[in-house]
Amino acid sequence: MRKKMTVERRKEFTRSSLRRLRKNGRLPGVAYGKQIGNIPIHVPLKDIRRSVELGYAELIDMEIEGEGTYPVVIKEVQRDSFTGEWLHVDLFQVNMDEPITMRVPLEFEGTPQGSKSGGVLQIQEEYLEVEALPDQIPAVIKVDVSELNVGDKLTVADLKLPEGVKVIAQPNELLVTVVLPRSVIVDIGVEETEETDEEAS
The missing domain is CATH 2.170.120.20 (Ribosomal protein L25, C-terminal domain)
Incomplete structure (x- = not known):
């Protein structure tokens, strides 16, 4: 059974809003792919941590609240090189019949x-x-x-x-x-x- 992850659309894009999300245990990011385009999101940091510990190679069912569920993989995670703070995540929506790297x-x-x-x-x-x-x-x-x-x-x-x-x-x-x-x-x-x-x- 694939892991499930619920994400929310990001509606604010100021630095203060990003800091507020991280303070509340949310990680800002973007989900992108052929079907969904490019969607600013935020996701529970604990879910990303768990997946990163497994080495990224994990297929995830991403549910965008009220919009649908899409298979994604973690493409990249950005962290502060000095503090180690988690800053941003890229989620790539895949097509199940197309090979990926x-x-x-x-x-x-x-x-x-x-x-x-x-x-x-x-x-x-x-x-x-x-x-x-x-x-x-x-x-x-x-x-x-x-x-x-x-x-x-x-x-x-x-x-x-x-x-x-x-x-x-x-x-x-x-x-x-x-x-x-x-x-x-x-x-x-x-x-x-x-x-x-x-x-x-």
């Missing part, structure tokens, strides 16, 4: 085999852009790292994607690898040097 979070599962040898999981990408019909966009892309040993890596080509989902990235793009920490490499180098010196003497 969304940024989907990667969820790494398991403990690498290489961790037993001191290896550390090094994540190169936390999100990937994918293209699919709106109701086929996954909330997350799960990546199993449990079989990785030191020196192993996973790329886009190694992903197991749901049917109908296409990644907008090169197959050889690196996602994650297992490496030895620099301190371990240095220690190994020191030990090898000492052994070589002993053999020479």
Whole structure:
């Protein structure tokens, strides 16, 4: 079942009205798309927070009070770079029979085999852009790292994607690898040097 969100039209556009909305737990924004055009709105901030925590990749039934319900996705959220205050949200109305592009979070599962040898999981990408019909966009892309040993890596080509989902990235793009920490490499180098010196003497 898709998440539902009720929004209201914004009727005031002054800075003071925007501050008042945010103070009352509402986030100003705009909803736009082929069917609805461009509509200034405000929405409960708690609903947007919850969706953002899931990585944006969530199809939402947006109800405009007294006007109808439309499928939307969160396209962008603006926050103050200094205070972290939530400032604005863009909601994009989608057509269910047309593919869209969304940024989907990667969820790494398991403990690498290489961790037993001191290896550390090094994540190169936390999100990937994918293209699919709106109701086929996954909330997350799960990546199993449990079989990785030191020196192993996973790329886009190694992903197991749901049917109908296409990644907008090169197959050889690196996602994650297992490496030895620099301190371990240095220690190994020191030990090898000492052994070589002993053999020479």
